Amino acid sequence: MSFIRNAWYMAAWGHEVGDTPFGRKICGEPIVFYRDRATGKIAALQDRCCHRGAALSLGEVNDKGLACGYHGLVFDCSGRCVHVPGQDKIPAKLQVPRFEVEERDEIIWVWIGDPDKADRAKILPYPYHNDRARWPHRTHVYHVKAKYELLIENLMDLTHLAYVHKTTIGGNAQAHVEAKMTVERKENGLHFVRWLPNSQPPATYIKAVGFQGRVDRWMDFEFVAPGNVVQWTGALDVGRGAEQNRLQEGGFSLRILHSLTPETENTCFYFWSAANGYRQHDPSATDQLYDQIHTAFQEDKVMIEAQQAALDATGGEAGLVDIASDAARVHMRRTLTRLAEEGNAA
Ligand code: FES
Ligand SMILES: [Fe+2]
Secondary structure (H helix, E strand, C coil): CCCCCCCEEEEEEHHHCCCCCEEEEECCEEEEEEECCCCCCEEEEECCCCCCCCCHHHCEECCCCEECCCCCCEECCCCEEEEECCECCCCCCCECCECEEEEECCEEEEECCCHHHCCHHHCCCCHHHHCCCCCCEEEEEEEECCCHHHHHHHHHCHHHHHHHCCCCCCCCHHHHHCCEEEEEEECCEEEEEEEEEEECCCHHHHHHHCCCCCEEEEEEEEEECCCEEEEEEEEEECCCCCCCCCCCCCCEEEEEEEEEEEEECCEEEEEEEEEECCCCCCHHHHHHHHHHHHHHHHHHHHHHHHHHHHHHHCCCCCCCCCCHHHHHHHHHHHHHHHHHHHHHHC
């Protein structure tokens, strides 16, 4: 497998990169991120000093740039060496490769492919992070021992909720089987909405907003290739016309950003944020939501890591059989295959 290189991947949460250099491997590339002291802007360089190959992430940030921790060479945001201890002349060859990088909406995005193709207009917008009053949220990242595709698949087939999350966010298994689903295929992904009309709300929703009876519940998921899934989930009391208008006060509503980034072929980072859209003035509600999502996602992580191990032990995915609920998942995999082929052909 080859990575889809010409794409924006989430590399880190903005708050992960502070005063010290931060190393993370993305699509097999060791990268060091640092925040320029003068401008506050993020730089992304290959995590390999061009002097003797030391990891620059072991160095430190100073006023001139990033100083290698081995012999003290300093590199600026463009990767150019700007200081060699004990030497006035700096050869132009002293240069570390740099990556296109952008920080917005609390997210650091990186582009590992052809820099000329790095179109910043294609970065996934996530404006909810900038509206803390309406969408108070908390963020997290897991390192997962599985291909990133397996985690996106998990989000494309929500029938797993009734099994993997039966004691947490799952709710009633029969309601999931009866869900109505509309799928819209897009050039770079797909958008689906699942409705569980007139259903018993999960325990977590009742706890969150005190539903007394049955609800119309929706799960709105948009997959934006290669690694993002934007989720909006909610519920309103039956009779309030949720299917006609989901933007009503007094119900349950949350937004989750899932961003999956390959580290290596068989490992990835799972970035997520959970935004509380139902009791915005209550910080404990945001914390509770975060704790519940964290618990549920660890259930996914256990399942998916074991799936990856089982696939590894048996020669991969050959011979696996699709069922009806795989439609969105299959479209998602085809989209990724096509993007990988287009990238390799270009
Ligand atoms: S290896 Fe970086 S300064 Fe020598
Ligand atoms: Fe799940």
